[in-house]
Amino acid sequence: MNIVLVGGGHAHLKCLLDIRKNKFPFPDQNILLISPNQYQYYSGMFSGYTEGLYSEDEIRIDLKDMAEKAGVTFTEDIVTEVSVCDKTLMTKAGASIPFSVVSFDTGSYIEGPSSFEEYMVQIKPNYLFADMLKVYRDVDFPVVVGGGASGVEIALAITAWRKKNGYPTNVKLITSSKLLPSSSSKTSKVIKEIAVWKGLTVIEDDSVEEMNESHVITQNGRSLPHSQVLWLTGPSSPDIFKRSTLPCDQNGFLLTEKTLQAKGLPFIFGAGDCITLESFPDLPKNGVYAVRQAELLWKNITSYLNGEVCSTFTPQRQFLSLLSTGNKEALLQYGRFTIHSKLAWKLKNKIDTDYMQKYI
Ligand SMILES: Cc1cc2nc3c(=O)[nH]c(=O)nc-3n(C[C@H](O)[C@H](O)[C@H](O)COP(=O)(O)OP(=O)(O)OC[C@H]3O[C@@H](n4cnc5c(N)ncnc54)[C@H](O)[C@@H]3O)c2cc1C
Structure with missing residues (x-):
């Protein structure tokens, strides 16, 4: 068997x-x-x-x-x-x-409205990510949809890569809520300030209503040019x-x-x-x-x-969150504590590279 x-x-x-x-x-x-x-x-x-x-x-x-x-x-x-x-x-x-x-x-998976499918970049299953992002980070008009951790991190990473490589820093992030809606309002404010300071255009409290091959139209009437859209709006089954x-x-x-x-x-x-x-x-x-x-x-x-009793999983109440913001800086959150620094990125890099070492 x-x-x-x-x-x-x-x-x-x-x-x-x-x-x-x-x-x-x-x-x-x-x-x-x-x-x-x-x-x-x-x-x-x-x-x-x-x-x-x-x-x-x-x-x-x-x-x-x-x-x-x-x-x-x-x-x-x-x-x-x-x-x-x-x-x-x-x-x-x-x-x-x-x-x-x-x-x-x-x-x-990440599921956007099916009518937008032909304009969206497909990054799932996750082996598609590397090839897709290599192409996407240098398109003319990058637009990221989704203000959760993955949308913010990737939008900031594209912004950092474009700055370093001489591309216009014209990345736009659209989200129907504030940035990082599951964090405190103070953290949402802090990450927005960081994002804007780093050159990302943040459009909060608005959502994509229509899409055609060249533009995204939002509920609040914005019309934004796009070269495909990176849809990062949370997990679907x-x-x-x-x-x-x-x-x-x-x-x-x-x-x-x-x-x-x-x-x-x-x-x-x-x-x-x-x-x-x-x-x-x-x-x-x-x-x-x-x-x-x-x-x-x-x-x-x-x-x-073996016919034995299985153990049970109990999730921890709090966890350390490290969100990379570009240029080897990261936002660290633990409970109510939040700090943005180079040291936080070093910690993230150490945790991630140690994790990978176990499997190489
Ligand atoms: C852009 C982005 C950035 C993220 N960054 C972070 C982060 O920094 N920290 C964090 O904690 N979380 C992050 N997340 C969330 C994180 O990716 C997921 O929570 C995590 O990967 C889930 O792990 P998993 O083991 O459930 O599955 P996955 O890591 O998604 O692995 C699933 C595997 O199953 C395979 N598979 C799928 N369908 C089938 C099928 N039908 N048959 C066989 N195989 C199949 C896939 O190809 C893949 O190999 C991020 C997500 C995204 C999209």
Whole structure:
């Protein structure tokens, strides 16, 4: 039988390390990893890559190599459906894969209105990011939509890269709220001042109403030229769970217990952005929680297969947030504490490069 890991996200990377440590933990089971690309790109370093601080090799992990070292079979493919009755996965390439246990760490998607699709830059799945941003950062009229952490970071990184490389610093960021709406109003104000000072045009409390091949029209009547739009408006669910009639929250994310097992289906596990924990439905979807869940996932898969009790995941109340603002500066937030400095960027760089070292 097969234990199948679907997606090469944070939690499955850690599973590969754990499996490698305990060589052949289940001799009667094959362990498979399925992901659409040989490489997993690390989003914590997307802004640094965009700004030209890291090379492509520095921000990606070779899943095939990691899998081989762990004795896991890697297949480049996309899982499209799960049959719970037959315990079988269907893939885009047409394979039908029986499993005893399956685990999903497939991340989230970004969904803009379908009528704008032809004008939007597609950066998900995340292996598309590097090629897309390399092209996008030097277009004539860059427009970023979304004022959350990823929109702000990437808009500032494009601005920094353009300044360094002699391009006009005409990047525009449109957001329907204030910048960083889930932070305090003081932090939103601070990041806006930083962004404006760094040359980013910030348009708050406005949203995109129409788009044509050359312009974005906003609800408040602005008409802005664009050369495609980088849509970074928060996570939406992969459609696989709904399509497979697995337990989902109202947004289509896989609904799980604190043990990371799908509700009512203990042989289906999940971690990272693609799940919603029933006990913590409002937990933000970011790399911090994906990395924390990673510590538990393989241990629980092993416990389940051995008929033991699985451990439960309890999210920490606060986490350190480090948002790169360009030119090796970052905004550090922890609880009510906020500081913008070069030291904060050095800390971010250290955390990110240490993380990557574990997988290279
Ligand atoms: C531009 C940007 C910047 C960000 N910066 C940060 C940051 O600095 N810090 C932070 O904490 N968070 C950041 N985030 C959020 C962060 O990317 C996610 O929260 C995190 O990557 C989630 O990890 P994951 O393990 O759930 O999945 P991911 O890291 O997204 O990995 C999912 C994997 O599954 C694969 N996959 C997808 N669908 C399928 C399928 N059907 N079959 C097989 N494989 C599949 C994908 O190709 C990918 O390899 C950022 C997001 C964006 C968009």
